[in-house]
Amino acid sequence: MSCRLCGSQEVQRIEPDEYLYCSNCGFIMIELKELPEPVEEIERYDEHDNSFSSPGYVKMFHDFIEWGLRDILAGVDTALDFGAGPGPVLAELLREHGIDVSLYDPFYYHYPERLNKKYDLITSTEVFEHLHDPAKEIEILVDALKPExxxxxxxxxxxxxxxFAGWWYKYDETHVGFYNRKTMEWIAKNYKMEIIKIDDFKQVLFQKKR
Ligand SMILES: [Zn+2]
Known part of the structure; x- marks a missing residue:
């Protein structure tokens, strides 16, 4: 049994017992046999109210832009929203800043060729918790970033x-991997990025090294 993010064997079972904790990178993952099938995932995503008609959802992205992106947007011409979902609210908000935004989503915008281009900014909001193979998927994202x-x-x-046993975020059965500050620091180090900004509960901004 090894960590799906860092590959370490330092993985132990925690409560509830279908979850595993990696003490090397801090990642918590659901065990392999509990990963949902694509049909279960799409059913769940279609239930989400991810649109401009949901004020809480729009505010979440406004707050995200204010928190992490406001200071860097002037230097951003192209962006990729990875895991955009059915209602690409963040993309629309970024377009208001004059940014050329591409969308990628395995279910709603399945255009893999967009992952082969290079961007000034990649956003991935409420997506990492769904990744079945985070090591590979994060590598693809970092490869699609220009230097810096x-x-x-x-x-x-x-x-x-x-x-973890009492934590609400795991109750969505499509949430299969969970990160903390230590995990984000591991990601930065191993994918040759720096953490520019991180908060205590859900947001992080990385910058790729030269
Ligand atoms: Zn790990």
Whole structure:
């Protein structure tokens, strides 16, 4: 049994017992046999109200832009919203800043060729928790960044293996992997990025090194 993010064997079972904690990178993952099938995932995503008609959803992205992107947007011409979902609200908000935004989503915008281009900014909001093979998928994202480009991620940070059993964020069965500050630091180091900004609960901005 090894960590799906860092590959370490330092993985232990935690409560509830279908979850595993990696003490090397801090990642918590659901065990392999519990990963949902694509048909279960799409059913769940179609239930989401991800649109401009949902004020809370729009505010979340406004806050994300204010928090992490406001200071860098002037230097951003092209962006990719990875895991855009059915209602690409963030993309529309970024377009208002004059940015050429491409969308990629395995279910709603399945255009793999867009992952072969290079961007000034990649956003991935409420996506990392869904990744079945985070090591590979993060590598693809970092490869699609130009040197010194930015990767902005939103995913709720887990409270640690001791408190995980009572944590709400895992109850969505399509949420299969959970990160904390230590995990984000591991990602930065291993994918040759720096953390420009991180908060205590869900947002991180990386910059790819030269
Ligand atoms: Zn790990």
């Amino acid at each position: 480009a930015y990767l902005a991620v939103m995913t709720h940070f887990h409270p640690g293996p001791e408190k």
